[in-house]
Amino acid sequence: xxxxxxxxxxxxxxxxxxxxxxxxxxxxxxxxxxxxxxxxxxxxxxxxxxxxxxxxxxxxxxxxxxxxxxxxxxxxxxxxxxxxxxxxxxxxxxxxxxxxxxxxxxxxxxxxxxxxxxxxxxxxxxxxxxxxxxxxxxxxxxxxxxxxxxxxxxxxxxxxxxxxxxxxxxxxxxxxxxxxxxxxxxxxxxxxxxxxxxxxxxxxxxxxxxxxxxxxxxxxxxxxxxxxxxxxxxxxxxxxxxxxxxxxxxxxxxxxxxxxxxxxxxxxxxxxxxxxx
Ligand SMILES: C[S@@+](CC[C@H](N)C(=O)[O-])C[C@H]1O[C@@H](n2cnc3c(N)ncnc32)[C@H](O)[C@@H]1O
Numbered sequence: 001x002x003x004x005x006x007x008x009x010x011x012x013x014x015x016x017x018x019x020x021x022x023x024x025x026x027x028x029x030x031x032x033x034x035x036x037x038x039x040x041x042x043x044x045x046x047x048x049x050x051x052x053x054x055x056x057x058x059x060x061x062x063x064x065x066x067x068x069x070x071x072x073x074x075x076x077x078x079x080x081x082x083x084x085x086x087x088x089x090x091x092x093x094x095x096x097x098x099x100x101x102x103x104x105x106x107x108x109x110x111x112x113x114x115x116x117x118x119x120x121x122x123x124x125x126x127x128x129x130x131x132x133x134x135x136x137x138x139x140x141x142x143x144x145x146x147x148x149x150x151x152x153x154x155x156x157x158x159x160x161x162x163x164x165x166x167x168x169x170x171x172x173x174x175x176x177x178x179x180x181x182x183x184x185x186x187x188x189x190x191x192x193x194x195x196x197x198x199x200x201x202x203x204x205x206x207x208x209x210x211x212x213x214x215x216x217x218x219x220x221x222x223x224x225x226x227x228x229x230x231x232x233x234x235x236x237x238x239x240x241x242x243x244x245x246x247x248x249x250x251x252x253x254x255x256x257x258x259x260x261x262x263x264x265x266x267x268x269x270x271x272x273x274x275x276x277x
Contacts, residue, residue, distance in 0.1 A: 001051050003029065003043040010058045017062040024067050028057045031071055064196040076123040079130070081152050083121050086144035088206040090123035093262045094182050097237045097269045098127050100260055101180045104233055104271070105132045108177070115139070115174075115227065117167060117181040117220055120206060122149030122160065124180055129158040137176070139165040142205055167216075168223050175229050182237035183216030185209040214245055221249050225274060232274045240266035 010025035030037050032053050033046065046054070060070050068074040068089040073082055076090040077098060083089050105112045105128070112134045116125035119138035126149070129136040138160050140146050146162050153160045163170050186207045191199055198207070209215050217236065224234055234254065238246050243259050247270060250257050254272035262268035 001046045003040050013062050024061055028054055066197045077127045079156050081121045081123055082148055087120040087148050088202055090121055093268050096262055098124055100269050101235045102131050105134050113176040114178045115176040118183045119149050120145050122152045125160045126153050126156050126158040129160050137161045139163045141166045168227055175227055177229050178233050180235045185213050185239045187213040217246050217249050225253050228274045235271040238270050243267035246270050
């Protein structure tokens with residue numbers, strides 16, 4: 001079968017199932033055929049066994065399983081990360097959080113210690129450990145997510161200390177120069193309205209930020225002063241409508257609060273410096 005014939009067949013299947021991601025048809029073929037996307041239009045003869053493999057994957061995608069979970073991997077900041085339904089799929093927007101944290105670490109001209117809270121696949125912690133000389137600790141309350149994060153650290157040769165912990169619970173007495181977190185921040189009532197790919201496949205533990213979506217910001221900020229060194233910084237990813245609320249939460253113990261927008265123009269990252277007592 002030719003590329004265009006098979007692509008049309010897959011898109012028809014997707015449309016029947018309410019999936020508006022024609023590019024996924026290409027990514028499935030890239031994965032199975034092992035050719036680059038730009039070469040796909042030149043593929044003239046896809047074997048019957050490859051057509052079967054491609055259609056099997058397309059059927060899973062038609063059931064709204066995210067492509068990253070089907071392939072078991074995704075890319076973040078130029079590195080491959082293993083993912084499965086026990087961890088959130090790292091998002092492009094989160095690269096902005098990482099970029100801001102890296103800028104700050106590089107400015108400090110010293111070995112900086114970093115705590116990543118809610119590490120999931122380990123994308124944030126592993127990227128920071130790979131791109132800087134920071135000493136990185138990462139916590140998550142999900143044992144299964146930490147198993148994936150550990151595999152990802154190994155595969156990327158990154159030195160990260162992983163700790164199973166409900167926020168700061170198992171890192172008592174430890175202080176860091178930076179706290180970085182992309183915590184669960186979706187309002188509980190909104191979760192069921194999200195795309196099926198997210199609501200039915202990504203772990204609820206990674207999404208649910210409580211009734212107003214702010215539970216984790218409250219909890220992380222409340223105890224941050226016990227886990228930051230003087231002049232310590234905190235970096236959060238936030239929902240598009242949360243910058244004012246998170247700023248308010250930060251104002252008690254933090255100063256120099258800055259907000260950064262994402263590629264879509266929404267406020268996406270907030271960072272601030274611990275106020276001197
Ligand atoms: C939005 S996901 C972020 C995952 C990853 N850092 C990323 O950016 O792709 C939030 C993560 O917080 C973890 N989490 C939820 N509650 C937690 C808690 N009480 N303590 C530590 N981690 C928690 C979840 O398991 C999940 O991995």
